Amino acid sequence: MNVSRIAIAGGVAVSTALLLAGPAAAHVSVQPQGAAAKGGYATINFKVPNERDNASTVKLEVNLPTDHPLASVSAQAVPGWKIDITKSKLAKPLDVHGKKINEAVSKVTWTADGSGIAPGYFQQFPLSVGQLPEDADQLVFKALQTYSNKEVVRWIEEPTEGGEEPESPAPVLALTAPAEDAHGGAADDKSGDDAKAEGSTASAGEASSSSADDSTARVLGVIGIVVGIAGVAFGVLAGRRRTA
Known part of the structure; x- marks a missing residue:
């Protein structure tokens, strides 16, 4: 009973507070x-x-x-x-x-x-x-x-x-702190020099990536040739042993 009374009283208090706060807001x-x-x-x-x-x-x-x-x-x-x-x-x-x-x-x-x-x-x-x-x-x-x-x-x-x-x-x-540009918004667009610098960096990165890919392909090609030669040599030696 005491808990119920406390809950009811609390609900009434909250409702009253909301009613009083409504018109003020x-x-x-x-x-x-x-x-x-x-x-x-x-x-x-x-x-x-x-x-x-x-x-x-x-x-x-x-x-x-x-x-x-x-x-x-x-x-x-x-x-x-x-x-x-x-x-x-x-x-x-x-x-x-x-x-x-x-x-x-x-x-x-x-x-x-x-x-x-x-x-x-x-x-x-x-x-x-x-x-x-x-x-x-x-x-x-x-x-x-x-x-x-x-x-x-x-x-x-x-x-x-x-x-x-x-x-x-x-x-x-x-009013909030001054923005980076003159129109109240954050400066999302980069300057031309910054854009060119980023473009150059990206191009250099792409070139480096392409160069690395070419080098890898060449190394793998050489390894393939060596493995092929070794396979041929092994086959020749195996044939000679069977003949002997």
């Missing part, structure tokens, strides 16, 4: 497709769950960071949603590949053309962004989620290191 978040490396480019997804039982999400506004402006921002088409991109003038121009950039995207807005995100569903909104900053470990994207009943949820609270998660946290993109 259901907020607008951002995740990269792959790695978001410092100094590179990345495709990121804003995941928007619908938290209401009696209304649909009909608009998402994402404000891009102004302390680390992104010179390149493009949105992927999302069926059933209209996309508006807002640009703002920069206080300090960006230098991108030797070109001065005086304005950058400051906000991206998705507005539903139809029913939006229904209760119990979520939607992802992709963006291609870059060049990611090299002097930051994360980027904060403040977002506003609008429901069909006119309610607006402001996901704008910045989390603090070591602190508890805010009630309405802003989406945070964690």
Whole structure:
């Protein structure tokens, strides 16, 4: 009986913890497709769950960071949603590949053309962004989620290191260590010189292998000839002995 009571109490405690953790985890978040490396480019997804039982999400506004402006921002088409991109003038121009950039995207807005995100569903909104900053470990994207009943949820609270998660946290993109190439990915392709060196090494190896095969064939041929001669000589001697 005691064991059963303990098991039941434990199950109730776990269920309660899950129920309490559910709503806290259901907020607008951002995740990269792959790695978001410092100094590179990345495709990121804003995941928007619908938290209401009696209304649909009909608009998402994402404000891009102004302390680390992104010179390149493009949105992927999302069926059933209209996309508006807002640009703002920069206080300090960006230098991108030797070109001065005086304005950058400051906000991206998705507005539903139809029913939006229904209760119990979520939607992802992709963006291609870059060049990611090299002097930051994360980027904060403040977002506003609008429901069909006119309610607006402001996901704008910045989390603090070591602190508890805010009630309405802003989406945070964690940045990884710089990649080997300039586009946020590992440099898989080797340079021309390296490729030529590898090609030369491979050719030399093939030549050495062919030479070794030829030498082996020649040695075996010589051995075969010697064995044949020995066989003939043995036959002649055997014939002479029978005659004698």
